[in-house]
Amino acid sequence: MLRPVLVVVFALLVGGPPGLARADEAPRESVHPSFVEAGQALxxxxxxxxHGMEGRxxxxxxxxxxxxxxxxxxIAARRGGTFPAGEVATWIDGRFESPAHxxxxxxxWGNALRDTEPRAPGLEQEVVRGKIDMLVDYLRTLQVEDEAP
Ligand code: HEC
Known part of the structure; x- marks a missing residue:
């Protein structure tokens, strides 16, 4: 009577539930495809x-x-292979760049991407941040390894 239960418990201990195992293997920076699509449209x-249709x-x-x-x-190739999402977002936004640059x-874009008719008071900055995040998610998918022009 107990055997089938033990087999299941053993399988879970060794391999873990399939769903969980997959979640662990997902790349840390994976984003939902619809974010990338929305970023591409923007x-x-x-x-x-x-920058050209393909960002070249x-x-x-x-x-x-x-x-x-x-x-x-x-963007990543110019920085030794690391894609600096935060730095890219700050640059696109542009409101917080030091004039020393x-x-x-x-x-x-922190100004230009604002809704012309704000949907809800107080949400204006969330909308801007969301659009910039989607652009950054899209730009991440464009990265190539080669640094040469
Ligand atoms: C009017 C032309 C123009 C438009 C429109 C434009 N850019 Fe740029 N972008 C530039 C120029 C020029 C640079 C080089 C730096 C500078 O401004 O002198 C640049 C630099 C950048 C960089 C820095 C890359 C790096 O390696 O540091 C990013 C990221 C970027 N642009 C993203 C965007 C995104 C996203 C948009 C749309 C929301 C956009 N740009 C729209 C002209 C433009």
Whole structure:
């Protein structure tokens, strides 16, 4: 009578429940695909004009800029392989960058991504932060290893 129970307990001890085991193996920075899709839509709407549809830095407005827009596929490669999500978010936002960085050609998205008609009072900053997070999630998926241009 007890045997089948023991077999199940043993299996759980050795292998762990399949669901849990999978959760442990998930990459730490995995994000829901719909976040990445939403980030891509925002990117195409707001960023591709300078950075290009694939983030290569070849948007249609390039010739009008003094500074070439960064190749956004190489954010990590330029930093020894680490994608600095927080730093990227702060840069995109732009409101908290020190003026010591000199002239910035990229717009201050922390202002520009605000809802034109705020949905709920007090939520304005949450909306901006959410959009920037989705953009960062999308940019993470673009990263290539090669540092060469
Ligand atoms: C008007 C052109 C323009 C637009 C639009 C634009 N950028 Fe940029 N971006 C630049 C330029 C130019 C740089 C290089 C730094 C500077 O501003 O001098 C840059 C740099 C960056 C960097 C820094 C990369 C690094 O390795 O440090 C990130 C990240 C970035 N842009 C993301 C975005 C995102 C996301 C959007 C859309 C929300 C966007 N950009 C829209 C022009 C633009």
């Amino acid at each position: 990117f195409r709407q707001h960023c591709a004009v300078c 830095g070849d948007g249609v407005a390039v010739s009008a800029l003094k500074t070439p827009p960064s190749d956004l596929r190489k 000199g002239s910035r050609e990229m717009p201050i």
